[in-house]
Amino acid sequence: MHIWVTAPTAMEIQPLISWLESDSQQTGQQKYRFRGHDIVIKITGVGAVATVFHLTRELEKEKPDWILQIGLAGSYDVKLAPGSVVAVERERLADLGAEDHDCFLDIFSLGLESPDAFPFEQGWLVNPYLKRFRNLAVPVVKGVTVQTVSGSAATIARRVALYQPQIETMEGAAFHYVCLHMQVPFMQLRAISNYVEPRDKSKWKIAEALASLHQTLQHWLLAWPEQLQML
Numbered sequence: 315m316h317i318w319v320t321a322p323t324a325m326e327i328q329p330l331i332s333w334l335e336s337d338s339q340q341t342g343q344q345k346y347r348f349r350g351h352d353i354v355i356k357i358t359g360v361g362a363v364a365t366v367f368h369l370t371r372e373l374e375k376e377k378p379d380w381i382l383q384i385g386l387a388g389s390y391d392v393k394l395a396p397g398s399v400v401a402v403e404r405e406r407l408a409d410l411g412a413e414d415h416d417c418f419l420d421i422f423s424l425g426l427e428s429p430d431a432f433p434f435e436q437g438w439l440v441n442p443y444l445k446r447f448r449n450l451a452v453p454v455v456k457g458v459t460v461q462t463v464s465g466s467a468a469t470i471a472r473r474v475a476l477y478q479p480q481i482e483t484m485e486g487a488a489f490h491y492v493c494l495h496m497q498v499p500f501m502q503l504r505a506i507s508n509y510v511e512p513r514d515k516s517k518w519k520i521a522e523a524l525a526s527l528h529q530t531l532q533h534w535l536l537a538w539p540e541q542l543q544m545l
């Protein structure tokens with residue numbers, strides 16, 4: 315199988331590179347042969363714009379069997395503490411729209427886009443490929459994607475009231491949007507580095523989140539593709 319593993323930043327993917335460098339054969343720049351699979355590493359940048367540009371440019375050249383997006387995320391859910399790892403089932407562009415005084419109107423309520431125009435389903439970007447996993451062994455969650463990390467009580471309350479998200483990232487919806495359009499099976503795997511709350515960077519657990527993320531990822535890659543229903 316030909317698998318791409320992408321991340322917004324080098325920091326989020328470096329533990330995988332170190333592991334592959336010691337446990338597999340390097341076949342090119344950021345390319346590894348691992349237990350019969352080709353694994354390619356791609357760093358796609360922070361935010362939706364960089365993610366769409368880098369992914370689309372690469373997918374125009376070739377299509378892998380699977381693409382993973384890995385990285386950090388904020389948690390809206392008290393049950394998803396820093397260090398938890400999740401798979402994202404659906405995503406929403408939560409800050410694409412207009413402010414109307416204290417309210418936020420997304421592109422669907424503004425009438426700029428139909429909520430069911432492909433690849434949206436009622437405004438969500440849903441991953442149809444998750445059901446191919448026999449046993450995910452991580453919580454499956456609803457994510458929102460924003461270009462400014464939520465850091466005030468008013469913004470957080472507004473996003474919760476509109477979308478009831480469990481996690482927040484800056485790239486997830488862009489990843490789902492491109493993969494749905496390009497018809498490539500995909501999976502978004504995130505580790506919680508912080509609660510979404512009025513900003514307090516001292517509480518972020520980036521090292522712990524990265525350790526959990528890469529433990530789960532290594533476990534998956536060792537079991538791949540036995541844990542997939544090959545439809």
Ligand SMILES: O=C(O)c1cccc(C(=O)CC[C@H]2O[C@@H](n3cnc4c(=O)[nH]cnc43)[C@H](O)[C@@H]2O)c1
Nearest residue numbers: 322360386387388463464482483484485507508510
């Ligand atoms: O403020 C800093 O000094 C700082 C240092 C390292 C990383 C950051 C980030 O903001 C990481 C953003 C990165 O991680 C994802 N992420 C993590 N937590 C959240 C969140 O609460 N809301 C949205 N995105 C989050 C995001 O996908 C970025 O790629 C800051």
